[in-house]
Amino acid sequence: MVLLKLIKRFYAIIFLTLVVAISATLLGLTHSLTADQILRQEHARFMAYLERMFPDMDYFEHEEELYVIYNVDDEIEGYAFIGSAPGYSSTIRVMVGLEDKATVKQVMIIAHTETPGIGDRIEDEDFTGQFAGLPVDRIYLNSDDVDSITGATQSANAVIRAISEAVEEIFKEQSD
Amino acid sequence: MTDLLAIFIGMALINNFVLVKFLGLCPFFGVSKKLTNAFSMSMAVTFVMLMASAVTWPITHYILIPLDAEYLRTVVYILVIATLVQIIELFIMRTNYSLYSAFGIYLALITTNCAVMGVTLVNTDEGFTFVESMVSALGAGTGFGLVLVLMSGIRERLEISQLPDSMKGLPVAFLVAALMGLAFSGFAGMV
Amino acid sequence: MIKWIKEFSKGLVVSNPIFVLALGLCPALAVTNTLDNAIGMSGAVMFVLLCSNMLVAVIRPWVSGIVRIPTFIVIIATFVTIVSLVFQAYIPALYESLGIYLPLIVVNCMILGRAEAFASRNKLSLSIADALGMSLGFMAAIVLIAVIRETLGTGALTFFGITLFTLPVLDEQPVSLFLLPAGAFLAIGLLLAVFRKWGLIKND
Numbered sequence: 001m002v003l004l005k006l007i008k009r010f011y012a013i014i015f016l017t018l019v020v021a022i023s024a025t026l027l028g029l030t031h032s033l034t035a036d037q038i039l040r041q042e043h044a045r046f047m048a049y050l051e052r053m054f055p056d057m058d059y060f061e062h063e064e065e066l067y068v069i070y071n072v073d074d075e076i077e078g079y080a081f082i083g084s085a086p087g088y089s090s091t092i093r094v095m096v097g098l099e100d101k102a103t104v105k106q107v108m109i110i111a112h113t114e115t116p117g118i119g120d121r122i123e124d125e126d127f128t129g130q131f132a133g134l135p136v137d138r139i140y141l142n143s144d145d146v147d148s149i150t151g152a153t154q155s156a157n158a159v160i161r162a163i164s165e166a167v168e169e170i171f172k173e174q175s176d
Numbered sequence: 177m178t179d180l181l182a183i184f185i186g187m188a189l190i191n192n193f194v195l196v197k198f199l200g201l202c203p204f205f206g207v208s209k210k211l212t213n214a215f216s217m218s219m220a221v222t223f224v225m226l227m228a229s230a231v232t233w234p235i236t237h238y239i240l241i242p243l244d245a246e247y248l249r250t251v252v253y254i255l256v257i258a259t260l261v262q263i264i265e266l267f268i269m270r271t272n273y274s275l276y277s278a279f280g281i282y283l284a285l286i287t288t289n290c291a292v293m294g295v296t297l298v299n300t301d302e303g304f305t306f307v308e309s310m311v312s313a314l315g316a317g318t319g320f321g322l323v324l325v326l327m328s329g330i331r332e333r334l335e336i337s338q339l340p341d342s343m344k345g346l347p348v349a350f351l352v353a354a355l356m357g358l359a360f361s362g363f364a365g366m367v
Numbered sequence: 368m369i370k371w372i373k374e375f376s377k378g379l380v381v382s383n384p385i386f387v388l389a390l391g392l393c394p395a396l397a398v399t400n401t402l403d404n405a406i407g408m409s410g411a412v413m414f415v416l417l418c419s420n421m422l423v424a425v426i427r428p429w430v431s432g433i434v435r436i437p438t439f440i441v442i443i444a445t446f447v448t449i450v451s452l453v454f455q456a457y458i459p460a461l462y463e464s465l466g467i468y469l470p471l472i473v474v475n476c477m478i479l480g481r482a483e484a485f486a487s488r489n490k491l492s493l494s495i496a497d498a499l500g501m502s503l504g505f506m507a508a509i510v511l512i513a514v515i516r517e518t519l520g521t522g523a524l525t526f527f528g529i530t531l532f533t534l535p536v537l538d539e540q541p542v543s544l545f546l547l548p549a550g551a552f553l554a555i556g557l558l559l560a561v562f563r564k565w566g567l568i569k570n571d
Contacts, residue, residue, distance in 0.1 A: 012431040019438050023445040030449050031247045037456040113464050115546050196548045198397040202476050250470045251444040258437055290393045290474040297467045342563035350556025357549030
């Protein structure tokens with residue numbers, strides 16, 4: 001009797017607690033079902049970018065934030081790192097491949113949601129192609145060797161900043 | 177200090193919640209018919225944004241992330257916001273009834289205001305520290321208030337202007353918002 | 368059956384969530400810059416609305432009055448999280464381009480509004496009709512806006528990588544304004560005005 005009265009009195013609280021508990025259980029279940037797939041997906045995407053950049057890649061090793069790419073004969077094929085900076089409407093993430101520790105091989109935009117038709121011109125070969133062969137220390141805002149994009153300055157500058165900030169961080173650590 | 181200023185300006189002007197991120201549009205079009213209402217609404221929203229950011233930050237960083245349960249954030253954040261709004265409503269009702277009669281109805285609307293939820297999500301996505309989160313909430317609220325007050329001023333004038341029937345009300349409000357959006361896009365690149 | 372059809376069809380035109388009720392405007396503007404985003408968003412909204420309407424209609428006798436809204440919010444948030452986890456796992460490109468607007472479905476006034484105003488007062492079959500009609504109306508509206516914005520803004524229309532058509536002059540000189548936030552407001556404002564002129568929706 002007393003118990004029934006108590007339940008009646010706190011029915012709303014008990015009910016809501018129950019709802020939240022069921023919700024959390026359901027989500028935990030969904031999370032555990034999708035977690036592997038999400039990780040696999042991210043890993044596959046990352047590998048796809050690396051393989052496009054270094055077709056002869058066999059495996060890679062971490063050297064702090066720098067990825068060292070090896071070919072089948074255990075020779076160093078090149079290096080890669082990831083940088084990011086806020087653009088016009090999103091955070092832009094870039095992957096930079098290096099020939100050796102000083103020269104850029106290729107730049108790829110791996111994630112952004114900039115305005116289609118305007119900001120997303122950072123993906124164009126016209127823009128990303130200009131980085132190939134440049135020494136890493138020549139890439140910074142307003143550098144003579146790097147052109148921005150007319151009409152999409154903020155997105156383009158974000159790419160340049162993403163690269164230069166990552167370069168500064170990685171190579172400062174290594175020269176110390 | 178400059179970082180904090182950059183966040184504030186970024187949230188208030190460059191990535192204005194209403195005109196650029198399209199958050200909080202329901203109150204933007206619903207409550208912007210009169211200047212006084214718009215002002216009260218934006219004060220209430222700013223206050224709730226600050227409170228929500230202050231509460232969700234420790235929850236995210238001391239509970240969700242250590243437990244590896246970040247996928248629960250949507251549920252947790254919305255519950256926090258709904259609870260906060262209720263508590264604030266009760267508190268104001270008990271302590272200051274004149275304030276309650278001025279803000280009360282807006283508070284009830286805030287639970288489903290995407291701008292409040294948006295601030296908490298942006299704070300987590302950007303990885304802001306506690307202080308940065310508070311500044312970003314303040315910036316977002318200020319930007320929201322600024323646009324809401326500007327809009328209501330314009331709409332008060334529109335009420336007495338001659339318009340084609342099919343443009344009256346919502347359609348012309350959208351066009352005004354488009355022009356304001358163009359003006360605000362001039363802030364891009366400020367930081 | 369007639370009642371079912373009535374509840375289903377009202378969401379499409381008479382009380383279209385976007386154009387008539389002006390609910391759920393945030394996604395209507397934010398993710399209509401491309402057709403893909405609009406379709407992804409309306410798919411997610413349809414799933415959440417259908418599930419939450421169904422569940423609310425089923426548990427409605429047990430829901431206690433004072434915690435009604437929090438209960439609905441938790442239910443909606445649960446389905447939103449499920450959708451975003453599934454999107455993240457299987458269609459990551461879409462997940463990324465929808466960004467924070469995916470979790471923000473939780474505060475989409477349309478979904479809570481339907482749970483509170485319809486599903487908590489009607490039986491299951493009618494709640495399903497309501498959810499389907501409303502989400503199809505939502506989809507029709509945001510796909511229409513997205514088609515206009517993408518076509519004018521880029522001079523072409525693409526559907527998940529397939530180019531549907533390219534316009535001759537606009538292709539060279541697209542009206543990129545329509546891709547900017549301001550263009551979203553402009554497109555919806557003009558559409559609303561045109562619909563009113565044609566008498567499809569009533570004036571205020």
